[in-house]
Amino acid sequence: MDKCHNHRVLCIEDDEGVQSLITMRLEREGYQVDGSRSFQDGLKRAKEHPYSIILIDYHLPDGEGIDFLKQLHGADDERCFVMLTGMGSEEIIISAFHNGADYYLDKDSELKFLDLLPSVLMQCIEKIDLVREKKRFVEELQTKMDEAVRDNEKKDNFLTTMTHELKTPLYTITGYCECLSEEVYGPLTEKQKQVLAQMQKAAMFLNTVVSDLITMKMLERDKVKLEKKSFCLKETVQFCLDMVRDKAQDKGISIKLEYQLDPEFKLFADPDKMTQVLINLISNAIKYSEKGTVLVRVGQSDFLDIMVQDEGIGIDKENQKKIFEPYIQLPSIKGKRGEGSGLGLAITKRLIELHGGEIALESRLNEGTKIYVRLPVKTNQCVNC
Ligand SMILES: Nc1ncnc2c1ncn2[C@@H]1O[C@H](COP(=O)(O)OP(=O)(O)O)[C@@H](O)[C@H]1O
Numbered sequence: 136m137d138k139c140h141n142h143r144v145l146c147i148e149d150d151e152g153v154q155s156l157i158t159m160r161l162e163r164e165g166y167q168v169d170g171s172r173s174f175q176d177g178l179k180r181a182k183e184h185p186y187s188i189i190l191i192d193y194h195l196p197d198g199e200g201i202d203f204l205k206q207l208h209g210a211d212d213e214r215c216f217v218m219l220t221g222m223g224s225e226e227i228i229i230s231a232f233h234n235g236a237d238y239y240l241d242k243d244s245e246l247k248f249l250d251l252l253p254s255v256l257m258q259c260i261e262k263i264d265l266v267r268e269k270k271r272f273v274e275e276l277q278t279k280m281d282e283a284v285r286d287n288e289k290k291d292n293f294l295t296t297m298t299h300e301l302k303t304p305l306y307t308i309t310g311y312c313e314c315l316s317e318e319v320y321g322p323l324t325e326k327q328k329q330v331l332a333q334m335q336k337a338a339m340f341l342n343t344v345v346s347d348l349i350t351m352k353m354l355e356r357d358k359v360k361l362e363k364k365s366f367c368l369k370e371t372v373q374f375c376l377d378m379v380r381d382k383a384q385d386k387g388i389s390i391k392l393e394y395q396l397d398p399e400f401k402l403f404a405d406p407d408k409m410t411q412v413l414i415n416l417i418s419n420a421i422k423y424s425e426k427g428t429v430l431v432r433v434g435q436s437d438f439l440d441i442m443v444q445d446e447g448i449g450i451d452k453e454n455q456k457k458i459f460e461p462y463i464q465l466p467s468i469k470g471k472r473g474e475g476s477g478l479g480l481a482i483t484k485r486l487i488e489l490h491g492g493e494i495a496l497e498s499r500l501n502e503g504t505k506i507y508v509r510l511p512v513k514t515n516q517c518v519n520c
């Protein structure tokens with residue numbers, strides 16, 4: 136009974152007798168009922184007042200109940216429509232439901248439908264309550280999502296500021312380390328040189344992690360712009376190999392280059408980004424190997440193909456899909472998490488894609504990994520270096 140008080144009912148029925156019977160029956164149940172005798176008047180009232188339940192006659196002198204539904208259905212899903220039919224054929228019922236009626240009642244001559252009215256209206260109320268609950272739930276969810284997005288943005292901005300802040304002291308540390316190693320402040324003992332080398336290594340590592348974080352954030356915000364120009368690819372590949380040679384030597388890993396292009400070939404791309412890509416891939420090949428050879432092949436096909444192959448720990452099928460996502464690091468050699476940020480491959484993939492290229496992987500656990508990079512560049516367009 137209590138529930139009824141919150142719901143206003145509009146009954147649009149041209150038969151005065153039927154209408155007063157319906158009104159009386161519903162008022163007895165506690166509903167507040169307004170009556171209307173025509174299509175146009177009913178439509179006007181339905182638009183002006185927040186009726187939650189509308190009983191509408193299938194046939195009215197100035198319009199059809201179905202057209203009424205067509206005009207109002209969908210405008211407010213917290214409203215229920217009950218179609219009143221006098222000749223409830225299956226066709227009419229289907230058409231009523233199709234056009235948005237929630238229930239129908241057949242105005243039988245013995246007026247049994249009056250006894251059904253309360254339970255039909257109760258079902259209407261339950262339906263409206265459900266819709267309202269769903270709306271409340273969606274609104275709550277939306278508020279929580281908005282909060283989460285705002286939180287995430289705050290953390291993201293904090294991370295971006297912090298990483299930039301870290302860069303300045305890092306420059307100071309690496310700068311002074313360099314001065315010390317060049318013995319600008321006086322000669323160093325062997326022990327001091329050893330310690331300084333360790334400090335430089337640590338600072339370089341920190342610098343890579345911070346730079347990776349900055350690059351990743353910029354890539355996520357579409358802020359990375361390529362600065363393309365022609366450069367000698369072979370020289371760049373060799374520069375990258377020189378950068379990682381010490382690390383490979385320390386681990387007893389040999390590095391082999393198969394350069395199948397014209398040595399004079401010039402690539403039109405962003406040289407710094409391509410250097411970053413190559414160093415990332417070759418460093419990974421060394422980092423995730425304990426033995427064997429790292430092979431870098433720069434090949435010729437319709438496109439520019441670069442392959443970096445290692446005989447390292449490999450990646451199992453399940454994890455192969457994940458490793459191009461940011462912040463993913465697999466438990467690597469001897470179950471330990473590898474040194475790094477887990478951003479190298481994510482950055483590499485995005486940089487390759489910015490160049491219009493693709494990256495793919497082939498790997499077998501405990502056997503090794505091949506990473507393929509393909510750039511949409513004609514390799515036969517050779518310009519002198
Ligand atoms: N050549 C490789 N062999 C085996 N595992 C690799 C190789 N390259 C990458 N991985 C795996 O993919 C993960 C993500 O690589 P990457 O994004 O470069 O991050 P990081 O090297 O900083 O861990 C690595 O942590 C490692 O588990």
Ligand SMILES: [Mg+2]
Pocket residue numbers: 415418419475479480
């Ligand atoms: Mg890496």
